[in-house]
């Protein structure tokens with residue numbers, strides 16, 4: 001008993017371990033990772049698409065404007081928030097959360113995302129992008145739901161895991177061309193709960209082409225949602 005008390009006391013006294021690299025650090029800032037890991041995470045540049053947050057990384061643009069894709073075919077969601085670029089250690093952290101059974105990365109990654117969001121969110125409900133049920137059983141958790149739940153907890157906003165459902169298996173998006181990605185996911189998402197009149201923040205871990213978030217937003221808006229915005233931890237540059 002005494003040993004347990006000492007261990008618990010020591011645990012509180014010792015600096016925490018960084019959830020990404022394991023190194024210890026003194027918590028002086030509100031950052032969820034150690035200063036070395038934080039320094040490797042690239043925030044989105046100020047110049048980005050004002051609709052889908054596509055970073056204009058290699059262009060000479062200095063101000064935000066709509067990207068070519070959003071001009072040609074605007075997505076259903078009103079705007080997108082992303083904490084940082086999908087590269088380096090952040091990419092590793094997200095892949096660990098998603099594919100390597102590290103659900104404990106949900107809190108630090110949700111904190112990273114929260115820091116990017118406006119102080120006041122005009123949102124009624126946080127909704128995660130769903131996983132196909134057999135995939136969910138295999139992984140045992142939906143990483144988007146873990147992020148939405150944590151974000152909801154921190155911002156005192158309701159979050160629900162069962163608003164959207166993925167009703168069929170699809171091929172992995174990263175193996176497909178942009179056009180095939182949309183065909184692959186067409187009709188794959190359905191509604192499971194009333195969202196009439198609600199302002200929704202749709203949550204996912206990564207946004208690449210944005211097709212998944214666009215199709216989920218279409219389903220929510222078709223069911224009467226007033227507005228859909230999206231928030232992701234990481235945004236991939238155009239591939």
Ligand SMILES: [Zn+2]
Pocket residue numbers: 018019020021022023033034035036037038
């Ligand atoms: Zn670290």
Ligand SMILES: [Zn+2]
Pocket residue numbers: 049050051052053054066067068069070
């Ligand atoms: Zn765009």
